[in-house]
Amino acid sequence: xxxxxxxxxxxxxxxxxxxxxxxxxxxxxxxxxxxxxxxxxxxxxxxxxxxxxxxxxxxxxxxxxxxxxxxxxxxxxxxxxxxxxxxxxxxxxxxxxxxxxxxxxxxxxxxxxxxxxxxxxxxxxxxxxxxxxxxxxxxxxxxxxxxxxxxxxxxxxxxxxxxxxxxxxxxxxxxxxxxxxxxxxxxxxxxxxxxxxxxxxxxxxxxxxxxxxxxxxxxxxxxxxxxxxxxxxxxxxxxxxxxxxxxxxxxxxxxxxxxxxxxxxxxxxxxxxxxxxxxxxxxxxxxxxxxxxxxxxxxxxxxxxxxxxxxxxxxxxxxxxxxxxxxxxxxxxxxxxxxxxxxxxxxxxxxxxxxxxxxxxxxxxxxxxxxxxxxxxxxxxxxxxxxxxxxxxxxxxxxxxxxxxxxxxxxxxxxxxxxxxxxxxxxxxxxxxxxxxxxxxxxxxxxxxxxxxxxxxxxxxxxxxxxxxxxxxxxxxxxxxxxxxxxxxxxxxxxxxxxxxxxxxxxxxxxxxxxxxxxxxxxxxxxxxxxxxxxxxxxxxxxxxxxxxxxxxxxxxxxxxxxxxxxxxxxxxxxxxxxxxxxxxxxxxxxxxxxxxxxxxxxxxxxxxxxxxxxxxxxxxxxxxxxxxxxxxxxxxxxxxxxxxxxxxxxxxxxxxxxxxxxxxxxxxxxxxxxxxxxxxxxxxxxxxxxxx
Amino acid sequence: xxxxxxxxxxxxxxxxxxxxxxxxxxxxxxxxxxxxxxxxxxxxxxxxxxxxxxxxxxxxxxxxxxxxxxxxxxxxx
Ligand SMILES: Nc1nc2c(ncn2[C@@H]2O[C@H](COP(=O)(O)OP(=O)(O)OP(=O)(O)O)[C@@H](O)[C@H]2O)c(=O)[nH]1
Numbered sequence: 001x002x003x004x005x006x007x008x009x010x011x012x013x014x015x016x017x018x019x020x021x022x023x024x025x026x027x028x029x030x031x032x033x034x035x036x037x038x039x040x041x042x043x044x045x046x047x048x049x050x051x052x053x054x055x056x057x058x059x060x061x062x063x064x065x066x067x068x069x070x071x072x073x074x075x076x077x078x079x080x081x082x083x084x085x086x087x088x089x090x091x092x093x094x095x096x097x098x099x100x101x102x103x104x105x106x107x108x109x110x111x112x113x114x115x116x117x118x119x120x121x122x123x124x125x126x127x128x129x130x131x132x133x134x135x136x137x138x139x140x141x142x143x144x145x146x147x148x149x150x151x152x153x154x155x156x157x158x159x160x161x162x163x164x165x166x167x168x169x170x171x172x173x174x175x176x177x178x179x180x181x182x183x184x185x186x187x188x189x190x191x192x193x194x195x196x197x198x199x200x201x202x203x204x205x206x207x208x209x210x211x212x213x214x215x216x217x218x219x220x221x222x223x224x225x226x227x228x229x230x231x232x233x234x235x236x237x238x239x240x241x242x243x244x245x246x247x248x249x250x251x252x253x254x255x256x257x258x259x260x261x262x263x264x265x266x267x268x269x270x271x272x273x274x275x276x277x278x279x280x281x282x283x284x285x286x287x288x289x290x291x292x293x294x295x296x297x298x299x300x301x302x303x304x305x306x307x308x309x310x311x312x313x314x315x316x317x318x319x320x321x322x323x324x325x326x327x328x329x330x331x332x333x334x335x336x337x338x339x340x341x342x343x344x345x346x347x348x349x350x351x352x353x354x355x356x357x358x359x360x361x362x363x364x365x366x367x368x369x370x371x372x373x374x375x376x377x378x379x380x381x382x383x384x385x386x387x388x389x390x391x392x393x394x395x396x397x398x399x400x401x402x403x404x405x406x407x408x409x410x411x412x413x414x415x416x417x418x419x420x421x422x423x424x425x426x427x428x429x430x431x432x433x434x435x436x437x438x439x440x441x442x443x444x445x446x447x448x449x450x451x452x453x454x455x456x457x458x459x460x461x462x463x464x465x466x467x468x469x470x471x472x473x474x475x476x477x478x479x480x481x482x483x484x485x486x487x488x489x490x491x492x493x494x495x496x497x498x499x500x501x502x503x504x505x506x507x508x509x510x511x512x513x514x515x516x517x518x519x520x521x522x523x524x525x526x527x528x529x530x531x532x533x534x535x536x537x538x539x540x541x542x543x544x545x546x547x548x549x550x551x552x553x554x555x556x557x558x559x560x561x562x563x564x565x566x567x568x569x570x571x572x573x574x575x576x577x578x579x580x581x582x583x584x585x586x587x588x589x590x591x592x593x594x595x596x597x598x599x600x601x602x603x604x605x606x607x608x609x610x611x612x613x614x615x616x617x618x619x620x621x622x623x624x625x626x627x628x629x630x631x632x633x634x635x636x637x638x639x640x641x642x643x644x645x646x647x648x649x650x651x652x653x654x655x656x657x658x659x660x661x662x663x664x665x666x667x668x669x670x671x672x673x674x675x676x677x678x679x680x681x682x683x684x685x686x687x688x689x690x691x692x693x
Numbered sequence: 694x695x696x697x698x699x700x701x702x703x704x705x706x707x708x709x710x711x712x713x714x715x716x717x718x719x720x721x722x723x724x725x726x727x728x729x730x731x732x733x734x735x736x737x738x739x740x741x742x743x744x745x746x747x748x749x750x751x752x753x754x755x756x757x758x759x760x761x762x763x764x765x766x767x768x769x770x
Contacts (some may be wrong), residue, residue, distance in 0.1 A: 038750075061722075061725050061726060062725045064721065064725070066721060066722070093749075093750055093751040094749075094750060095727055095749035095751070096726055096727050096749060096750075096751045099725060099726075134743075156736075211721075244714060245718065246714075246721060246724065247712060247714075247720065247729070247730060250721075250724040250725060251724070251729040251730055251731070252751075253729055254724075254732065255729075257730075257749075258749075261749070261750075270745055275754075277737075280737070280745070281738075281739075282740055284740065284745060285740070286740035286741055286742075289740070345727070401754065404754070405742065405743050405745070405754040406752050408743050408754075408756065409741065409742040417756070418743070462696065478734055513756075514755070514756030514757070514759045515743045515754055515755065516722055516723070516726075516753065516754070516755060516756065516759060517753065517754050518726070518752070518753050519745065519750060519752040519753060520752075521755055567718075633746035635704075682740045692763035
């Protein structure tokens with residue numbers, strides 16, 4: 001028997017990912033939809049000895065062609081003809097989520113409706129008459145709770161029966177009243193165009209009537225004559241019915257949904273304002289709202305930082321005089337643990353290779369180059385993972401939307417909408433998930449702007465460099481704090497400036513889009529779901545970028561350890577000569593020392609590598625001493641820290657930028673502007689501070 | 694007399710009369726989330742910045758530009 005294919009469709013937040021995960025367990029596979037930066041999730045279920053492939057379609061409100069997600073979802077249904085489409089409807093938000101269901105029903109009859117979140121609906125006194133709804137829609141309706149794993153077996157069984165043709169469906173046909181006449185006209189015109197025959201003709205006519213750019217493109221290529229008919233009929237509708245066809249079409253669908261709601265949904269009146277309403281009163285408050293958002297964002301970052309490196313929790317303990325706790329936090333941070341594991345692995349590899357009489361260079365290559373490189377790749381992993389968990393937490397709980405609302409006004413000043421705020425803020429943790437997070441921005445130009453300025457947000461690896469430099473400059477905590485704060489201030493000032501310049505030049509005419517975001521009811525995120533989500537994304541990233549990062553780490557290792565004359569300590573290596581060549585340029589910013597340039601070379605792979613590069617170059621085992629030996633004055637230290645914070649993002653960020661923008665030109669542009677900016681800012685601040693000190 | 698949603702008082706049931714669309718596709722997102730003519734909406738809160746509306750049992754935040762484009766009238770019992 002051929003493999004059956006189930007597709008999952010649903011609008012955002014209906015619980016689609018949750019259902020996908022509980023159905024497929026760990027048997028799944030993440031890839032990309034061809035030509036799109038949208039992830040494609042596939043998994044398998046076994047049902048009575050049959051293997052069923054489950055494809056998770058992107059979450060969308062609609063199947064119009066406004067976004068790539070919508071195109072992906074509908075092309076899959078039309079072209080790959082899944083044996084059944086399970087459309088998930090959120091019982092808590094019946095009407096908006098029903099809209100997608102209705103559209104899927106216009107496209108295919110092999111549909112099962114899954115009414116999700118039955119557990120929460122019960123608590124809120126929402127009842128849906130599944131049998132009536134099923135009769136109205138002409139397809140089976142199953143009530144489930146993905147979270148509590150209720151009704152899943154029944155759902156799979158019904159879907160299976162529909163797929164096998166054991167349950168016959170007769171999908172409700174949406175009647176468009178006065179529009180029917182025009183739909184018929186258009187359908188007739190389309191009959192001459194056999195080339196678009198893969199789409200159901202009625203559906204095609206309705207879509208074209210409501211205006212669908214993607215389908216129009218298709219017609220332009222295949223039968224451009226029909227395109228004129230489309231425009232004519234649209235114009236006639238507007239004149240004769242007095243309203244735009246899209247309002248009529250969408251309005252009609254919602255009329256049907258309103259009727260379904262009236263006939264099939266009963267809500268017990270609850271007089272007290274809901275929890276969500278009460279919390280929103282505070283979180284969306286004009287004064288407390290922004291403050292609380294700020295608190296949430298900062299605590300998220302502190303949590304992410306502490307889990308990863310122990311900072312700033314360790315400082316807090318130190319200040320409190322609990323050195324023991326401070327070092328415990330550091331040692332048990334993810335980065336600390338991972339670093340320790342790789343140090344041990346490297347030294348074991350080194351000594352065992354030597355004892356096997358392997359040549360010294362090989363032992364070094366394996367222990368430093370390869371294991372060190374893998375360690376380097378994996379050292380990003382905890383950061384990416386924790387940032388994803390934080391992002392998922394805020395998104396899932398419903399807090400993300402509230403943050404977007406209260407920060408919208410501020411964000412518009414930098415040319416973005418409130419939706420961009422959270423992804424950008426997460427850049428303080430790591431720019432990789434931050435850039436990926438800008439996917440929530442639907443408007444292309446807004447996303448581009450956000451991605452271009454994103455690397456100017458100093459990530460945690462850069463914070464580490466800045467902190468070491470600050471501690472090398474002074475022992476005074478207050479001055480250190482001031483130093484760190486100033487570097488951040490410069491970075492953010494530049495971010496605002498660059499955004500302004502971009503909007504005045506390449507993005508001329510762009511306006512931040514008006515906010516439009518759903519405010520889902522608050523709820524406690526399930527840690528299980530969060531960890532799936534973070535793990536999948538983290539692993540996906542590693543697979544995509546791991547090889548490049550690893551190869552570059554090995555190249556870097558080679559450049560540092562080898563020179564024109566063969567094996568060489570840092571001085572005499574290729575990296576040394578490059579550093580020498582760059583030093584005159586660096587001296588314009590007070591950084592005319594090959595060791596400093598050497599550190600910047602290393603920072604290209606990963607910013608935290610800058611400090612260990614300085615240690616190698618200055619042959620000093622202690623980070624503070626290493627920094628102190630090359631940076632002797634405050635202006636120098638400031639120039640170094642500023643340049644480190646701004647110059648070219650690390651390789652993983654570049655890889656993600658490229659894979660998201662799909663443009664080498666933009667990637668080069670980003671690298672070039674940041675190098676230039678870093679250099680200019682470092683030089684300016686150096687000379688300015690020279691005057692003061 | 695219909696008036697823009699951006700001018701509407703809080704917590705009063707309103708009926709959407711018209712969605713003014715500049716150019717094609719502009720109104721589409723609004724329509725698709727259920728802000729269609731004849732739908733009943735309620736402004737939950739209108740602090741400075743985006744306004745919060747409830748429509749068909751779901752809540753959305755709308756930027757001012759969107760809110761100006763939606764014409765409503767007070768529902769009379
Ligand atoms: N009470 C309840 N909550 C659920 C159920 N299924 C999912 N949720 C929650 O609904 C929220 C959205 O779930 P997701 O699985 O992320 O939804 P999605 O449809 O994939 O949404 P996007 O990720 O935005 O596309 C999560 O916070 C889930 O924990 C359920 O059966 N009952």
